[in-house]
Amino acid sequence: MRTSSTRWAGLRAALARLIAAIVVTTGIVALDVASSVAHAADSARESVAILGTGRVGAALGPRLAALGHPVIYGSREPQRADVQALVARSGARASAASIAEAVARADWVLIALPWTATESTLRTVDLAGKLVIDPTNALRFVPATGYMEMAVETSAAERIADLAPRARLVKAFNTLGAHVMADPAAAGGPVTVPLVGDDAAAKARVGTLVRELGFEAQDLGPLRHARQLEGMALLYMVPLLKGPRTDVFEYHLRRGTAPVRSQGVRPAE
Ligand SMILES: NC(=O)c1ccc[n+]([C@@H]2O[C@H](COP(=O)([O-])OP(=O)(O)OC[C@H]3O[C@@H](n4cnc5c(N)ncnc54)[C@H](OP(=O)(O)O)[C@@H]3O)[C@@H](O)[C@H]2O)c1
Numbered sequence: 001m002r003t004s005s006t007r008w009a010g011l012r013a014a015l016a017r018l019i020a021a022i023v024v025t026t027g028i029v030a031l032d033v034a035s036s037v038a039h040a041a042d043s044a045r046e047s048v049a050i051l052g053t054g055r056v057g058a059a060l061g062p063r064l065a066a067l068g069h070p071v072i073y074g075s076r077e078p079q080r081a082d083v084q085a086l087v088a089r090s091g092a093r094a095s096a097a098s099i100a101e102a103v104a105r106a107d108w109v110l111i112a113l114p115w116t117a118t119e120s121t122l123r124t125v126d127l128a129g130k131l132v133i134d135p136t137n138a139l140r141f142v143p144a145t146g147y148m149e150m151a152v153e154t155s156a157a158e159r160i161a162d163l164a165p166r167a168r169l170v171k172a173f174n175t176l177g178a179h180v181m182a183d184p185a186a187a188g189g190p191v192t193v194p195l196v197g198d199d200a201a202a203k204a205r206v207g208t209l210v211r212e213l214g215f216e217a218q219d220l221g222p223l224r225h226a227r228q229l230e231g232m233a234l235l236y237m238v239p240l241l242k243g244p245r246t247d248v249f250e251y252h253l254r255r256g257t258a259p260v261r262s263q264g265v266r267p268a269e
Contacts, residue, residue, distance in 0.1 A: 045069045046131070049106035051099055051121065053083050055178035056135055057112035060213075063182070064110075065090040067212055074102030100125055109167075111136055115156055119163060128166035131202050134226075135173035136160075137233040146242055148234045150227070157196070157226035168202035169223065170195055172210060175232045175251050177240075184214035192216045192253040194232070196225045218253050 045068040065071045070093040078096035103125040110133045138156035139148040157171040193215045197203045207217035239247035
């Protein structure tokens with residue numbers, strides 16, 4: 001006859017086996033769900049039209065492709081040898097096409113055009129509903145001073161918004177050099193990519209992309225702040241234009257703390 005303590009030990013062992021079975025089964029289910037979600041996310045990666053195959057296009061294109069985005073380079077000469085070499089560098093799903101075709105085929109559009117060509121080019125395409133990333137700077141070089149100046153009253157981003165009011169426009173990547181876009185490690189430390197835009201969901205999505213590319217993202221408000229971001233680009237250029245090269249810097253916004261009453265400072269109203 002079994003004692004009550006042996007019966008209790010048997011019950012505990014059965015309970016332990018049951019819990020182990022539940023943990024294993026749910027673990028496998030969770031793993032299955034996680035892997036199918038990851039697979040679905042990868043196969044659903046947004047296609048990106050990159051307009052322009054210069055420094056910015058060639059820096060970000062291969063990196064977006066490496067993240068799994070099908071990249072379509074929009075070029076004035078898609079068959080040109082250097083454009084085809086860039087396509088080859090961007091993996092099997094990359095291609096090159098005319099600007100209009102690239103935009104038509106893509107979910108997202110990255111405007112990697114000189115400011116002087118941006119407005120005329122965008123007049124030829126329909127950006128309605130597309131998530132548009134704008135790294136352009138409406139700056140011009142002033143030979144008399146050796147510095148840059150703003151070329152418009154507002155900003156490149158606001159002029160783009162006027163041309164494409166139904167685009168989901170986010171300004172990003174305009175405050176760092178193409179060499180850092182290509183290789184964040186080249187900066188020798190963390191780099192912040194400020195974001196402005198009026199479409200919160202689009203801005204959040206670009207923020208995720210910025211982090212995937214190895215940068216920190218900082219939301220700095222609405223699109224009307226774009227002129228300030230373009231001013232940051234103007235200042236970024238100072239040591240690059242006039243030197244000394246040892247003064248070259250990157251923008252990195254260190255996390256701070258909000259002011260508190262105990263600091264003896266009147267809180268902002
Ligand atoms: N370079 C940087 O470090 C940097 C950093 C931050 C922001 N930005 C901004 O990003 C934008 C792109 O800069 P980027 O340095 O990549 O320019 P870029 O090297 O001059 O390349 C621009 C590309 O745009 C295409 N394009 C179309 N129309 C053009 C025209 N009329 N003239 C010249 N090119 C034309 C060309 O590609 P196809 O020949 O294939 O058509 C060209 O390779 C600019 O607005 C710039 O202010 C640049």
